[in-house]
Amino acid sequence: MxxxxxxxxxxxxxxxxxxxxxxSIAKGETLADTIRVVSGYADxxxxxxxxxxxxxxxxxxxxxxxxxxxDGAGQHPSQTLLDLYTIRQSMPIDGIDIALIGDxxxxxxxxxxxxxLSLYNARLxxxxxxxxxxxxxxxxxxxxxxxxxxxxxxISDVISDVDVLYMTRIQRERFPxxxxxxxxxxxxxxxxxxxxxxxxxxxxxxxxxRVDEIDPRVDDSPHARYFExxxxxxxxxxxxxxxxxx
Amino acid sequence: MTNTESAENEGLLVRRIRxxxxxxxxxxxxxxxxxxxxxxxxxxxEALSIATxxxxxxxxxKDIVKLTNRELSKEEVDRIxxxxxxxxxxxxxxxxxxxxxxxxxPELIEGLVRCPNPGCISNTSEPIRSKFRVTPKGLHCSYCxxxxxxxxxxxxx
Numbered sequence: 022m023x024x025x026x027x028x029x030x031x032x033x034x035x036x037x038x039x040x041x042x043x044x045s046i047a048k049g050e051t052l053a054d055t056i057r058v059v060s061g062y063a064d065x066x067x068x069x070x071x072x073x074x075x076x077x078x079x080x081x082x083x084x085x086x087x088x089x090x091x092d093g094a095g096q097h098p099s100q101t102l103l104d105l106y107t108i109r110q111s112m113p114i115d116g117i118d119i120a121l122i123g124d125x126x127x128x129x130x131x132x133x134x135x136x137x138l139s140l141y142n143a144r145l146x147x148x149x150x151x152x153x154x155x156x157x158x159x160x161x162x163x164x165x166x167x168x169x170x171x172x173x174x175x176i177s178d179v180i181s182d183v184d185v186l187y188m189t190r191i192q193r194e195r196f197p198x199x200x201x202x203x204x205x206x207x208x209x210x211x212x213x214x215x216x217x218x219x220x221x222x223x224x225x226x227x228x229x230x231r232v233d234e235i236d237p238r239v240d241d242s243p244h245a246r247y248f249e250x251x252x253x254x255x256x257x258x259x260x261x262x263x264x265x266x267x
Numbered sequence: 268m269t270n271t272e273s274a275e276n277e278g279l280l281v282r283r284i285r286x287x288x289x290x291x292x293x294x295x296x297x298x299x300x301x302x303x304x305x306x307x308x309x310x311x312x313e314a315l316s317i318a319t320x321x322x323x324x325x326x327x328x329k330d331i332v333k334l335t336n337r338e339l340s341k342e343e344v345d346r347i348x349x350x351x352x353x354x355x356x357x358x359x360x361x362x363x364x365x366x367x368x369x370x371x372x373p374e375l376i377e378g379l380v381r382c383p384n385p386g387c388i389s390n391t392s393e394p395i396r397s398k399f400r401v402t403p404k405g406l407h408c409s410y411c412x413x414x415x416x417x418x419x420x421x422x423x424x
Binding site: 051052053070071072073074075077078081092093094095158161 | 384386387388389391392393394395404408409410411412413414
C-alpha cells in the first residue's frame with residue numbers, strides 16, 4: 022500500500038495485481054508471463070511474491086525497472102532503506118549497537134537490514150527462538166564482511182547496551198500448536214517495564230504489522246518509532262520510484 | 268598368456284577407442300557422477316566404458332570414463348570440474364589423442380544443479396533453468412542466494 026501511496030503522491034497511478042489468487046497466476050500463468058504482460062502496461066513493476074528470488078526472475082523478463090518489495094523469506098530492500106532512514110533521523114548509523122529480535126530465519130526485513138548494516142560498522146545482537154535464528158549462510162557472510170554478531174537468549178541481556186531494538190513478528194505457523202507459540206512469543210515482547218533499563222536515546226522499530234511483540238503501552242513512549250518508521254515508507258519509496266523512472 | 272593378463276600388462280582395463288573422448292584422472296569413485304553430469308543414461312546412444320578405482324601413481328586411485336563417438340564440448344568438460352577438478356580430457360580420433368585438455372571450474376552453471384531451497388523460484392514451473400555462481404564457499408543460487416557448500420553431486424538434476 023505504501024508504494025501505491027508513493028506513486029500517487031508523485032502524480033502517477035498504479036495498477037494493482039492484488040493477491041496471487043486474484044490474478045492470472047491463479048489460472049496457471051507463470052510469473053514470467055505475467056511480468057512480460059505487465060511490462061507493457063506500466064513504467065515500473067513493484068513485486069511482492071511468496072517465493073525467494075521472484076524479483077530477480079521478474080527482472081530477467083521485464084522490459085521496465087523492477088523493485089523487490091519482498092520475496093518470500095529472502096529480502097526486503099525497500100523496507101531496509103526506510104529502516105536506515107528512520108534510524109538516521111535519531112542518530113548516526115555508523116557504529117550502532119542494534120538488536121534484531123524475533124523470527125530471524127524467515128524474517129526478510131531482518132535479512133536485508135543486517136546486510137545493509139554491515140556497511141556501517143554496526144554491531145548486531147540477535148535474540149530469536151530456537152530454530153528461527155539468522156540463516157547460517159547469511160551470518161557467515163556478515164561475519165566475513167567484518168560484522169560482529171552476538172547471540173543472546175533474552176532481550177533483558179542487551180536492553181541496556183543497544184541503540185536500536187528491531188522487533189519482528191513471530192508467526193504462529195512456525196510452531197506445532199498455539200500453546201508452544203504463546204509460550205515462546207511471550208519471551209519476545211517489549212514492555213514499558215523492560216524499557217526502563219534502556220538507554221535514553223534507544224529507539225524501537227518494527228516493520229509492522231505487529232501482533233503481541235510490542236505492548237501497546239509502549240506506543241506512547243519516547244522510544245517508540247515504528248509508526249514514524251511506517252510513515253517514512255512513503256517518501257523513501259517515492260525516492261526509489263523517482264530513481265527508477267527518471 | 269591369457270587375454271586378461273595381456274590387458275593388465277598393457278595397463279588397459281577397457282579397450283582403446285577409435286573415436287570419442289577419454290576422461291582420465293577422475294577422483295576415485297566419481298565416475299558414475301561424471302556420467303550423470305554428462306546426461307548419459309542407459310537410453311542414450313553412446314558406447315560407454317567405465318573403470319573405477321584404478322591404481323594411479325599420482326592419485327592413489329582414479330576412475331576413467333571412455334565415450335565412443337562423442338567429443339565433449341567445453342561446457343560439458345568444465346561441468347566435470349565441479350566434482351573432479353583434476354580430471355583430464357583426451358579427444359580421440361582414429362585411435363590417436365588429438366586434443367588433451369584439463370578442466371576449468373566455470374564461473375556460472377546453468378540447468379545442472381537443483382536449488383535445495385524449496386522456497387526458491389527456480390523450483391517452480393517458471394521457464395528458467397537453475398543458475399549458480401561458483402564461489403570459494405560453494406555454489407551460490409543466483410535467484411535465492413542459497414549456498415550449496417558440500418555434496419554437490421546429490422543436487423545434480
